Amino acid sequence: MEAVKESEKYIRIPYEFLSKGFTAAGLLTLGKIFTFSSANAKDGICRSSFKTFANDFRLSERQIARQVKELKAEKIVVQDKSRRACAAYTYAGKKCGNAFIRSDLYLYQKEFEICGEGKRYLTHSEILVLSLIQTHCGNPNAGKYTGSIRGMAKLLGLSSSTVQRCLDVLKRAHLITCESKAPNGSRWSTYRINKKLLRTKEREARDSDKKGYVDPKIAALDAKSEREHYYAVARDRANAPAEQMQARLRADERYREAERQYNRLTPMIGKYDAFGQAEESRKAKVEQKRWAAVMAERMAALNISPEDLRPRYRCVKCSDTGFLPNGQMCDCYPKGGRR
Structure with missing residues (x-):
């Protein structure tokens, strides 16, 4: 029986192998080595690595390594270590007949x-x-x-x-x-x-x-990661101009102090309202309004408008999050993945 080129997408399993009590992993490993090498074929060698074996048959590389070790120990398979590549296996068992099962x-x-x-x-x-x-x-x-x-x-x-x-x-x-x-x-x-x-x-x-084969589960995870990356980049781009303007404002000492005082009063007003302290709440709101006026004055002096502090989202429906307020996925994601 002539050796088969490793570019072929099938293996031959001689009937003689089926009665030897091999495990499924052992039978497939031996079948591939037998197919791509032959005692009768000149220079017939199976050069598949453990990874290739594992990918071909949906087995782990550890399973393949164990089977190859056992086949070598029984002298059914020999490995030529004189070659540069470690994967150089030849079938060395008993000669088989011409009856075999072809497995694609x-x-x-x-x-x-x-x-x-x-x-x-x-x-x-x-x-x-x-x-x-x-x-x-x-x-x-x-x-x-x-x-x-x-x-x-x-x-x-x-x-x-x-x-x-x-x-x-x-x-x-x-x-x-x-x-x-x-x-x-x-x-x-x-x-x-x-x-x-x-x-x-x-x-x-x-x-x-x-x-290039990709497992469907891995492809789904990759697609999810691509989508998340797309919207993360979109949000960064939308927020970047506003963050630059905020940085300019906070570099101004008067604006920075006014913002600090404004933010300090916000929880105090909430506390006063919760406990029914109307007079204290009124005074705090007046003071907060005064600090807001200072902030507005500094913004005008720096030629920055309130609109400049808002993110410029590409999609107004989902605000570049990928999801609508009702939880459904937004249709703004480009077909075929991110660009």
């Missing part, structure tokens, strides 16, 4: 709408069952997969109940159809794949690769 990488990276569950990623067991059916359906001589649940379970190294559950999920996701259903798990049923839906998902995955 986009199946691990795309979410599917599942009736009764919503949108989610497929589990590795579900992908393995789907890949088995898809491999047989891709054979022009067959065009379908015919087999029993128990036979699939034995072939894939899964339990019959797991295979039954996976088939149920794949049918509810409209990824497969069952044309002739056997009355029990020991009899054969016929399955076909939904080629149109799978082609759509594959095309979406290719488009994501071109643009």
